Amino acid sequence: MTEAKEYDWNMLAGIGIVGGLVFIYAAYVLNTMMNVTYFSFLGAAGAILAVVWGADAVRRICKYGIGTGVPSIGMLAFGMGLLATLLGLKIGDYVGVVYVGPVAALVIALIQGAIIGYLANAVLKMKIPTMQLGMIFIAGAASIILMGFTVTMTGTFTYGDMITKVFNTGFIAPLFMIGALPMLHPFNACLGPDEDQKRTLTLAVEASLLSTMMFGIFSIALINVVSSAITVVLGLIAWAYAYLTYFKRVKESGVPVVGTGLLPKKEA
Amino acid sequence: MDPITLAIVVIGIAIAGLLVGIGVHFVPVGGAPAAMAQATGIGTGTTMLAMSSGALGLISAGLVTQEIMSGKISYAGFSQAVQGGTLFSLSGLQSNIMAIILIVVAGIVGAMLMMVILAVMANVLYAFAVGVPLVSAKVKFDPITGDRQDLYVTRGTEGHGTPTVAVISSLIGGLLGGAGGALCYIILYGSGFSIGTAAAVAIGIFFVNSVLASYNITGTIEGFHDPKFKRVPRAIIACTIASIVLGIWAAGLIFMGV
Numbered sequence: 001m002t003e004a005k006e007y008d009w010n011m012l013a014g015i016g017i018v019g020g021l022v023f024i025y026a027a028y029v030l031n032t033m034m035n036v037t038y039f040s041f042l043g044a045a046g047a048i049l050a051v052v053w054g055a056d057a058v059r060r061i062c063k064y065g066i067g068t069g070v071p072s073i074g075m076l077a078f079g080m081g082l083l084a085t086l087l088g089l090k091i092g093d094y095v096g097v098v099y100v101g102p103v104a105a106l107v108i109a110l111i112q113g114a115i116i117g118y119l120a121n122a123v124l125k126m127k128i129p130t131m132q133l134g135m136i137f138i139a140g141a142a143s144i145i146l147m148g149f150t151v152t153m154t155g156t157f158t159y160g161d162m163i164t165k166v167f168n169t170g171f172i173a174p175l176f177m178i179g180a181l182p183m184l185h186p187f188n189a190c191l192g193p194d195e196d197q198k199r200t201l202t203l204a205v206e207a208s209l210l211s212t213m214m215f216g217i218f219s220i221a222l223i224n225v226v227s228s229a230i231t232v233v234l235g236l237i238a239w240a241y242a243y244l245t246y247f248k249r250v251k252e253s254g255v256p257v258v259g260t261g262l263l264p265k266k267e268a
Numbered sequence: 269m270d271p272i273t274l275a276i277v278v279i280g281i282a283i284a285g286l287l288v289g290i291g292v293h294f295v296p297v298g299g300a301p302a303a304m305a306q307a308t309g310i311g312t313g314t315t316m317l318a319m320s321s322g323a324l325g326l327i328s329a330g331l332v333t334q335e336i337m338s339g340k341i342s343y344a345g346f347s348q349a350v351q352g353g354t355l356f357s358l359s360g361l362q363s364n365i366m367a368i369i370l371i372v373v374a375g376i377v378g379a380m381l382m383m384v385i386l387a388v389m390a391n392v393l394y395a396f397a398v399g400v401p402l403v404s405a406k407v408k409f410d411p412i413t414g415d416r417q418d419l420y421v422t423r424g425t426e427g428h429g430t431p432t433v434a435v436i437s438s439l440i441g442g443l444l445g446g447a448g449g450a451l452c453y454i455i456l457y458g459s460g461f462s463i464g465t466a467a468a469v470a471i472g473i474f475f476v477n478s479v480l481a482s483y484n485i486t487g488t489i490e491g492f493h494d495p496k497f498k499r500v501p502r503a504i505i506a507c508t509i510a511s512i513v514l515g516i517w518a519a520g521l522i523f524m525g526v
Contacts, residue, residue, distance in 0.1 A: 090521050093524075
């Protein structure tokens with residue numbers, strides 16, 4: 001296959017961090033300033049950028065073969081990210097400046113990822129060169145995905161709202177699973193010798209838009225029908241586009257299988 | 269919040285994570301080859317096994333916690349300690365230790381039940397539907413029953429199903445994993461987290477430790493008779509450090525008032 005130039009993972013990390021935080025803050029600021037909830041869908045846009053970042057880190061770690069299957073790394077990322085995100089948002093709540101929360105959550109998640117990555121490489125002797133940085137990246141991505149989809153579901157990211165609306169209602173269970181899926185699924189589905197970064201990341205966008213629609217539906221219970229409809233409709237349009245793009249990429253790298261019929265019984 | 273309570277929380281979560289990490293080494297995880305009856309163990313990955321047994325352990329631990337809280341199982345002072353967030357202070361621990369043990373045992377029952385269902389029900393399918401004997405390729409004789417193993421292993425495979433020693437091993441794994449999960453849950457719930465938050469955070473800690481442990485065994489293991497089991501000291505170090513870090517985050521949350 002053609003060795004198309006791959007996106008650098010530091011660049012994707014930059015887009016994931018900056019873009020993710022900008023969208024999460026934008027959703028919160030616009031919602032609070034105008035006293036509406038219609039901008040909740042912006043949280044999903046931030047989450048999607050983080051999904052692309054995380055999915056790329058997952059493919060770079062799992063390319064070496066981790067022996068446990070790709071899904072395990074997504075669950076590990078969310079296990080690390082969950083407590084870090086809660087603590088970060090709580091710090092924002094504790095110091096009284098809500099805007100500190102997401103940045104603190106991201107920083108704590110990155111520290112957590114660095115420790116786990118070091119343990120995996122140095123103590124468990126996995127000897128994967130991308131493990132250290134990759135773990136930092138997936139933990140950070142998981143943290144932004146959690147916050148982004150929380151904004152999609154509730155319209156805000158404050159600690160109190162996250163606890164009462166997401167955790168106490170039990171919506172954390174789908175958030176944990178459907179949030180992790182778009183990050184771990186693309187490489188799990190596309191892995192192999194012919195794996196191609198652009199195709200995998202297109203699938204990441206497609207899968208995260210499916211998740212967005214799910215969280216949009218959940219937000220009927222947590223915000224209102226109008227905000228939910230905005231998220232679902234925009235998600236559906238974007239998903240259709242992403243799906244067609246992905247399908248095109250699959251067709252580009254596919255090969256035709258020609259039916260030749262059975263072998264003749266007798267030599268002619 | 270007094271520092272002793274925070275220290276107890278960190279140490280408790282470290283112990284819980286350690287139990288989960290060691291427990292994973294006892295669970296016969298076969299992965300995809302086992303699902304096709306080409307390797308010994310339960311035919312799925314560690315993540316799913318840990319999740320299923322951990323979730324059932326959490327449900328049973330949560331059930332018993334609720335029964336104690338609502339007074340169905342009477343235990344004086346427990347619900348006041350939980351509501352005041354003082355369950356894991358030194359005095360609260362002393363007076364409520366039996367209730368905590370009861371909850372941990374409930375978690376153990378749930379996790380062991382799930383493990384034995386996963387191991388034995390799959391064995392029924394392997395024996396009567398796939399039609400393979402239940403053997404391990406890692407040992408010549410089953411260490412518990414003494415049955416000959418190597419003669420019955422199909423050539424080109426690494427055993428089939430879950431033989432007796434692996435079932436016993438999975439029960440030990442369920443015991444340790446269930447204890448770890450339930451301990452983690454009750455520590456978080458007892459120090460002021462809401463039920464949903466405690467359960468979700470406990471599952472998160474459970475996942476981190478089970479995935480780290482499964483990295484240590486590179487995805488598959490047959491039980492305590494497997495040569496890979498000798499790697500367990502590495503997992504002890506890794507899971508303890510990882511859980512201490514997670515415990516510090518949790519203690520930070522408790523310090524700031526959950």
